[in-house]
Amino acid sequence: MKGMKADIKKPKHMKQFILKIFTSILVLSSGMYVQAQQPNQVFKAAGSPVNPKVTVTWNRYYDHAGISEICKKIAAAYPDLAKLQSIGKSYEGRDLWCLTITDFKKGNADTKPGMYIDGNIHSNEIQGAEFALYTAWYLTESFGDTKFIQELLEDKVFYIVPTINPDARDSYMHKPNTGSSPRSGVIPVDNDGDGLVNEDSYDDINKDGHITMMRRKNPNGRWKVDPKDPRNMIQVGPDEKGDYELLGIEGIDNDGDGRVNEDGYTFEYDPNRDWGWGWQPNYIQNGAYKYPFSLPENRAVMEFVMKHPNIAAAQSFHNAGGMILRGPGGQEDVGTYNAQDIAVYDAIAKKGEELIPGYKYLVVYKDLYSAYGGELDWFYAGRGIYTYSNELWTPFLMYMRDATRDPFDNASFSFDRYLLFQDAFVPWAEYDHPQYGKIEVGGMKKNFGRAHPGFLLESDAHRNMAFSIYHGFHTPKLEVFEITEKDLGDGLKEVTAVITNSRLMPTHSSQDVKNKIERPDYITLTTSGKIISGMVVENRDLNLSTEQEQNPATIEVANIPGLGSVTVKWIVQGGGKYTVSVDSKKGGTVSASK
Structure with missing residues (x-):
């Protein structure tokens, strides 16, 4: 009490005390300092969350601490839609955060077709982190009142790693640098x-x-x-x-x-020359480090992807130039992209050119330069994942017309x-x-010059996010479309099932099929009868089939094509009710009964 009396006698302390009380009253009463507007004071703009639980200003950039805080807030606000984990540590010990976004109440997240998104592999190419993070924020904030997002997250899972170079990101932001450097990390x-x-x-x-x-x-x-x-x-x-x-x-x-x-x-060193496909040493590929995955950040991403074979599509965000890029990075890998896969790439990227004005769809080695050991090539050629790399920002956005790319x-x-x-x-x-x-x-x-001005940042983030969602939407969506039974006599039945895929991507890219990267799709018949034979139908009209001699109940199918189907059949002795189940690593799991 004596100390308190002594403080009261000093006018300076009294003013501070009164100011604190006054500030607390304002915060607790009107909420003016907590929330700028009340829900009944705003009118929803089409396509934007009207009253987000997590308020983020998307006209600025965030360092690693800021990104970490936003990730944690999203996960805390939407526990049924977002899970946060660290997939590894950077060279200096920063967490590589990954937000897993899906409707966790609907299905097993690990078996849903997956879309992986990351950004900021180059330290000065900062907006990739905001674009990736905006995607996580938009999906969670729009889920409540947007049916398309609800259906999307029921079917799909998004793995979003905002920055895979957090050390150099902070170095770029907080230390003296130019807009073009450094690109590397901080070893x-x-x-x-x-x-x-x-x-x-x-x-x-x-x-x-x-x-x-x-x-x-x-x-x-x-x-x-x-x-x-x-x-x-x-x-x-x-x-x-x-x-x-x-x-x-x-x-x-x-x-x-x-x-x-x-x-x-x-x-x-260039962390985008450190991946395990087409890697070349530094004297051939400038920027290469010691050996493939010698950088802890890239190695953490590789290990995460290997543990998630459900990832069918991927997107990395770079800057600049307004480009939607696909591989190969080197001419030597032209043969890894066959006509079937290129058709999928072309269809998705052409839609991307519509969604993102000023951006052009290009092939790295053909339209830019040769690059070896890139993330783009490892994801597709090494893992069979359809992957794009967007070069964010183009001078087109300044006046919405073609302009020189010289800043x-x-x-x-x-x-x-x-x-x-x-x-x-x-x-x-x-x-x-x-x-x-x-x-x-x-x-x-x-x-x-490379980074978006604030007022254009959110707009371009939204358009690139929409492209990623379109890409993720076209990962496989399977359905047991038809189950029919035919009596063959002598207690034998022929059970035929048609499995359809209503999206652009097959369950296995051609690169996947050629190199047997992932296991085949399993189509299983469950019945009380005895399954005598199982086969894949090549031509249903001509009754041409190939029998699977071992384990006839579960038929192995090499691929279920995009916008296509496969037909299988079994010969069953006895039985009645039939359940057909499909288990595809990149296509998910579905079943139907008859």
Whole structure:
């Protein structure tokens, strides 16, 4: 009590005490600080959750702690729709979170056809994490009033890993970097042999919080100020004198070796060259690390996928360029994609071009470059999973028309000026550089050029999410369409069953069938009679069948085609009621009785 009396005598403490009481009253009474609007104050916009349990602002980016918090909130708010687990640890010990999204009240999640989604394998390609996380949020928040989502999650399961490079994501966000680097992780590197690790990467020399560009006035320079926009630099023609020379990215030669920003980036491993298909060492494929799955993050994803053979489709999110990519990464693997699988890829990706304006469907090796040891190739060629990699963001989105992909052209500067109000640019300012003397520092911030501006982030996340849902929707959906019985005499019956697949994807891709990656589909007849014979019907009209000599009750089928069917039949002695059950690793389980 004495201490309390002493505090009351001090006006400063009394003001703090009163302020705390007043703040608590506001929070507990009106809820103004907890919820901006009451449910009866809002009107639902079509296609968007109206009163989400988990409120997330999708016009910004989140570091690993922020992603972790959102994942935990989704799992806590929707225990019947979302389960959260860590599928492994990053190099620095961060959790690789995975949200499993399905209707856990309907069926076994482990046997439903699965869709795997991840993002942010490259540290500077950050929005992939938000796009993946938006998908988990949208599925859970829309489930209550959207019949399509209810039916989707009854049939399918989504495995969503927002970031598979959390260490480098945090490094990119919280440390000095440019919009284009680093791509790798944070494994320590001492490239110059001076005993210091990563000490001469990017220096924020003027301490403004941004890594931009350096320029120096030079009457014989090859650059000049753009007359259309003084913030921009343009190269002069061969017969023209410039006013400036560009010195490169902001930085200092800290170790005195004559190079700026080189330590930690002379060799920059690429986690998308570390997968176990078509892997090549670094001297062939630049960026490869020690051996396939030598990085703990990639190894964790591989082990998760191997433990979930129900995954039939996959999506990874990168940036930038506005592309829907499929493999192969190298021309040597052209033969892994046959006509049947390409037809499935083409059908889904063409719909993607409709859903995501400005995005183009391309093949990596043919339309871009050769890349070996990529995630895209391992998922499809190694596991038989239909997989796309979307390169997020395209300058098309700035003015909804085709534009150059150069982030330093006039279209970008115009967009920054009139739509971002020059928030993406650091004005040129003089700086006395210890090596270069009097220079100027300025340029685009790292959050523009590859990353979406805030107001376009949610829109493009929604469209890419819709593409992923369309992709997941077309994983197999099986049905025991028909069970018929024919009396053969002498107490024998012929029982015929037709199993249909109403979606684009077969239960096994051609790559899967060719390499026997996954076991065949099982079609089982259960009856009180004795099953004498079981067979696969090749032509029902001509009565052409192939008998399975062993274990006739459970017929093994190599594949149930997309938008197709298979027919099987049994010869049964005695019995009456029949139950036909289908067990497919990627097609799920169904049964019917007659």
